[in-house]
Amino acid sequence: MRRKVVQQRARVTNALEALRHQIGLALGAARNAHRAAEDELARLRLEQLVVSVGLENAATDPQVAEHRNDPALASVLSWLENVKSSFYADWADGPERLRQLVASAAPGPAGRPPGEWLGRLGTFDGTKPPELWRIGSATVDGTSIGRPSTTLTFDVAVPLLDESHLSITSVPKSRATVDALVENLLMRVLSTFTPGAVRVHLWDVGQLTAILPNFYALSRTSAVTVHDPTRLVDLLDELAGHIRRIHAHTLQAGYPSLPAMRRATGKRVEPWRIAVLYGNGEDLAPEHLRDLKRVASGALAAGISLILVDVPTVLGGSVETISLLDDRRAITSMTGPDVVVDLDPPLPAGQVASAASRLAEAIVTRQGGPRSFFDLLPTEFGQECSARELRAPVGFHEGEPVEVVIGDTTPHALIGGPSGSGKTNFLYALLGSLTARYSPDELALYLLDFKEGVSFAGLAPGKKDESWLPHARLIGVNVNTDREFGLALLRFLSDEMRRRSAAAKEFEVTNIAELREQDPDGHWPRIVAVIDEFQYLFAERDSVTAMATALLEDLARRGRSQGIHLILASQDIAGIEAFWGKPAVFEQCTLRIAMPKARRVLAEANQAAVAAPRWHAVINHESGVAHGNQLAHIPDASAKNTFPALQRQLWQQYATHGRPRLFDGAVAPRLSESTAFGTLAPGTDRPRALVGQSIEVADNAHGIELPTAPGRNLAVLGSSRTEALSVLDAAARSLARQFEAGTAEFLLGCAVDTCLDEVDALANLLAEHGHKAAVVTAAELPALFADLAERMSHSDGRTFVMLYGVDAVLPALEHKELGKPSGLDHLRTLLKQGPSKGVHVLGWWRGVARLKDTLGFNGTEDIGAWVALDVQGSELAPFCAGQVVHWSPRPGRALFFDRGTHASPEVTIPFHRPEADDV
Numbered sequence: 001m002r003r004k005v006v007q008q009r010a011r012v013t014n015a016l017e018a019l020r021h022q023i024g025l026a027l028g029a030a031r032n033a034h035r036a037a038e039d040e041l042a043r044l045r046l047e048q049l050v051v052s053v054g055l056e057n058a059a060t061d062p063q064v065a066e067h068r069n070d071p072a073l074a075s076v077l078s079w080l081e082n083v084k085s086s087f088y089a090d091w092a093d094g095p096e097r098l099r100q101l102v103a104s105a106a107p108g109p110a111g112r113p114p115g116e117w118l119g120r121l122g123t124f125d126g127t128k129p130p131e132l133w134r135i136g137s138a139t140v141d142g143t144s145i146g147r148p149s150t151t152l153t154f155d156v157a158v159p160l161l162d163e164s165h166l167s168i169t170s171v172p173k174s175r176a177t178v179d180a181l182v183e184n185l186l187m188r189v190l191s192t193f194t195p196g197a198v199r200v201h202l203w204d205v206g207q208l209t210a211i212l213p214n215f216y217a218l219s220r221t222s223a224v225t226v227h228d229p230t231r232l233v234d235l236l237d238e239l240a241g242h243i244r245r246i247h248a249h250t251l252q253a254g255y256p257s258l259p260a261m262r263r264a265t266g267k268r269v270e271p272w273r274i275a276v277l278y279g280n281g282e283d284l285a286p287e288h289l290r291d292l293k294r295v296a297s298g299a300l301a302a303g304i305s306l307i308l309v310d311v312p313t314v315l316g317g318s319v320e321t322i323s324l325l326d327d328r329r330a331i332t333s334m335t336g337p338d339v340v341v342d343l344d345p346p347l348p349a350g351q352v353a354s355a356a357s358r359l360a361e362a363i364v365t366r367q368g369g370p371r372s373f374f375d376l377l378p379t380e381f382g383q384e385c386s387a388r389e390l391r392a393p394v395g396f397h398e399g400e401p402v403e404v405v406i407g408d409t410t411p412h413a414l415i416g417g418p419s420g421s422g423k424t425n426f427l428y429a430l431l432g433s434l435t436a437r438y439s440p441d442e443l444a445l446y447l448l449d450f451k452e453g454v455s456f457a458g459l460a461p462g463k464k465d466e467s468w469l470p471h472a473r474l475i476g477v478n479v480n481t482d483r484e485f486g487l488a489l490l491r492f493l494s495d496e497m498r499r500r501s502a503a504a505k506e507f508e509v510t511n512i513a514e515l516r517e518q519d520p521d522g523h524w525p526r527i528v529a530v531i532d533e534f535q536y537l538f539a540e541r542d543s544v545t546a547m548a549t550a551l552l553e554d555l556a557r558r559g560r561s562q563g564i565h566l567i568l569a570s571q572d573i574a575g576i577e578a579f580w581g582k583p584a585v586f587e588q589c590t591l592r593i594a595m596p597k598a599r600r601v602l603a604e605a606n607q608a609a610v611a612a613p614r615w616h617a618v619i620n621h622e623s624g625v626a627h628g629n630q631l632a633h634i635p636d637a638s639a640k641n642t643f644p645a646l647q648r649q650l651w652q653q654y655a656t657h658g659r660p661r662l663f664d665g666a667v668a669p670r671l672s673e674s675t676a677f678g679t680l681a682p683g684t685d686r687p688r689a690l691v692g693q694s695i696e697v698a699d700n701a702h703g704i705e706l707p708t709a710p711g712r713n714l715a716v717l718g719s720s721r722t723e724a725l726s727v728l729d730a731a732a733r734s735l736a737r738q739f740e741a742g743t744a745e746f747l748l749g750c751a752v753d754t755c756l757d758e759v760d761a762l763a764n765l766l767a768e769h770g771h772k773a774a775v776v777t778a779a780e781l782p783a784l785f786a787d788l789a790e791r792m793s794h795s796d797g798r799t800f801v802m803l804y805g806v807d808a809v810l811p812a813l814e815h816k817e818l819g820k821p822s823g824l825d826h827l828r829t830l831l832k833q834g835p836s837k838g839v840h841v842l843g844w845w846r847g848v849a850r851l852k853d854t855l856g857f858n859g860t861e862d863i864g865a866w867v868a869l870d871v872q873g874s875e876l877a878p879f880c881a882g883q884v885v886h887w888s889p890r891p892g893r894a895l896f897f898d899r900g901t902h903a904s905p906e907v908t909i910p911f912h913r914p915e916a917d918d919v
């Protein structure tokens with residue numbers, strides 16, 4: 001037992017001993033590692049010290065001398081000597097390599113001596129600009145590379161376009177040098193590219209004109225713009241606007257930046273822009289500085305470079321610096337502080353001026369003066385897809401096309417400008433440009449003009465020109481008194497929006513682009529609804545305004561995702577004021593187009609439209625904020641044979657697309673041309689008496705159904721003879737179509753002698769259809785009613801009693817023989833009991849009171865439907881279930897109400913009677 005304990009203790013002791021040994025070793029190793037690290041640190045500190053004082057000064061430097069006894073010093077010095085000599089061995093051919101680098105990165109005018117290019121037009125329109133631009137040369141001492149008493153010279157160039165901004169700092173009295181440097185750089189750039197590919201903006205806090213005077217000739221063209229020294233904000237806004245627009249465009253096309261897009265597509269779509277800002281060394285105002293920084297950070301990706309002279313700021317993005325040392329020399333961030341750059345001498349002033357003139361001439365020639373409408377059109381029609389957006393140029397700015405985009409961020413547009421400023425012309429330019437790019441399967445147009453006149457009428461087939469615009473689905477003209485038609489269009493669009501959103505839901509997508517992807521066989525064109533003088537919609541305080549507002553707001557909010565877009569045009573103030581109280585619509589119109597002198601279309605502080613020249617427009621995709629301004633000259637699209645020429649071409653190309661519906665408020669519709677009339681046929685027990693054309697997007701008619709049921713009579717109310725004849729005529733003729741010959745009887749009771757001819761003519765027409773048709777005179781009416789009241793119980797066919805000015809015979813009807821019912825009693829019986837026995841009265845009373853007298857107490861129920869002509873709405877309440885009727889009579893229009901189908905009365909357009917012309 002004891003032996004066992006002793007053995008165990010020995011084992012534990014041995015184990016502990018072994019552990020102690022291991023710990024000792026580890027501690028020793030750690031001590032050694034620590035010491036080695038400390039040595040290394042000391043060595044590195046020493047190395048840093050020597051580098052900071054310079055290797056060549058190490059021997060004499062007192063700080064280094066303190067380490068004289070340090071054994072590490074020698075190894076540090078020898079290590080640094082090695083590095084230096086191997087570096088200079090590499091650098092021996094450095095100047096030559098730099099020369100080659102500049103030669104390849106700064107080809108042609110970018111790096112070559114001016115004698116080789118100054119005065120010649122550039123030819124480069126490639127996708128990638130030179131990377132470097134020469135500013136001078138630098139000379140270094142050859143001693144360092146083992147060639148004492150020699151010097152080595154190499155070219156110095158700076159990056160600019162697509163690569164970097166430039167910040168130049170001057171010294172006192174060096175303005176001429178700075179100007180020469182900037183002029184040299186700009187001239188190299190301008191002479192590299194084809195004329196017009198570069199735009200230069202000049203701003204000088206201290207000068208209004210005379211900035212780089214040798215460029216004067218170019219300031220008449222788009223190549224150089226001199227900005228007002230007090231309006232830096234305008235320049236920054238303009239640049240910010242370009243950046244946003246270009247950014248949106250490139251992103252939309254799937255590229256991160258303009259240079260990337262250029263490289264990928266091999267096409268230059270935008271000019272390069274260089275903005276030169278001359279400051280005075282003082283800080284910019286904080287708001288300018290903020291805007292400048294914002295511009296600088298997005299500029300390069302949009303092809304914009306800044307050259308800042310004495311503008312103290314720390315810019316975002318990459319910036320190279322040139323700091324002048326005196327009037328010839330500078331240092332630059334490209335070569336570091338130890339290399340002094342000898343700036344190139346100024347270009348000869350005369351030669352720069354004449355080169356600028358040549359370039360200016362070339363730009364003017366290239367821009368070709370004002371462009372025409374046909375320059376807006378693509379060479380091949382109908383090639384674009386509208387799934388994501390609609391995009392089309394509408395004009396030109398300095399030779400470059402200016403586009404309008406209708407899509408996600410700019411779903412709706414507001415166009416404003418005083419009368420004659422070119423709104424209609426703009427609309428034509430836009431419609432032409434869009435319809436030439438997008439086929440009718442991609443774009444459907446609904447065009448409504450509240451102005452008096454027929455501005456869109458030419459887009460529908462006409463007498464002179466049978467062609468039509470195949471994209472147009474609806475054209476409404478002369479609707480200034482038919483606000484209901486505007487409402488009908490909004491209702492139609494709203495229904496279409498619902499239909500699209502239901503389809504989107506079914507496919508589990510949220511917008512039109514996705515819907516088109518998921519349902520490639522569906523027909524989902526983008527819809528553009530243009531409403532010219534839209535403020536008419538809100539012209540009165542009535543239910544039309546209330547409904548139009550609600551519908552417009554809904555469309556403005558939700559139309560975007562369903563591809564339904566509104567373009568609202570107006571003569572500024574009136575139109576825009578109409579929006580007060582409807583901010584939802586106004587705000588959603590993020591695309592603003594201001595014609596010259598338009599007010600309130602753009603943001604309040606944005607005065608661009610005030611200064612816009614004639615036949616121009618300010619196009620702004622940023623809700624009218626100044627940085628969104630794009631000025632464009634709009635070509636003349638309204639000149640004779642301009643738009644029609646395009647229309648004919650499109651019409652031929654898309655021959656299979658149906659004609660648009662034309663609603664012309666100034667032309668009374670013809671019954672014989674009405675679709676509703678054309679589709680009537682015999683064989684119904686609910687014949688329909690048409691009374692007028694309804695004000696709807698579809699070609700529909702109003703009519704009263706006449707089943708054999710109580711109350712199915714029609715009253716026409718008012719003194720307007722022509723319209724009354726028209727309504728009864730349409731009713732009779734449409735009924736006649738729904739019966740086989742001989743199965744319907746028409747009794748035409750004419751109490752007004754002046755209508756006898758028309759009534760006779762109608763009777764003849766009905767007889768021609770093979771129907772029984774008899775004309776009954778005023779004197780015969782009491783007997784007719786007595787007879788009908790008597791025989792209606794045995795009637796088996798249908799009898800339509802058409803009464804003209806029935807009130808004229810009221811006194812005679814009221815005549816009562818003792819113990820016998822009067823004529824009026826018979827008429828009342830007829831009205832009450834006739835319809836359920838197939839005998840219907842369709843009568844014209846020349847006033848509401850006279851109808852009431854006819855019907856007597858409790859008789860209103862017997863008039864199931866009425867058409868009111870020149871009768872005030874207030875009189876109609878008793879025949880409209882007591883509801884308030886808003887109706888002020890207007891020529892050529894009537895109010896129709898059918899108890900059986902209507903919640904409230906609707907405006908109808910009596911058909912034009914062909915015979916009416918002859919009377």
Ligand SMILES: Nc1ncnc2c1ncn2[C@@H]1O[C@H](COP(=O)(O)OP(=O)(O)OP(=O)(O)O)[C@@H](O)[C@H]1O
Nearest residue numbers: 418419420421422423424425426615634635636638
């Ligand atoms: N860009 C243009 N170039 C040449 N002529 C133009 C241009 N724009 C408009 N016009 C001419 O000016 C006239 C008025 O233009 P337009 O009818 O478009 O103006 P508007 O603003 O619609 O006026 P209103 O509101 O009174 O109808 C037209 O005869 C048209 O031919």
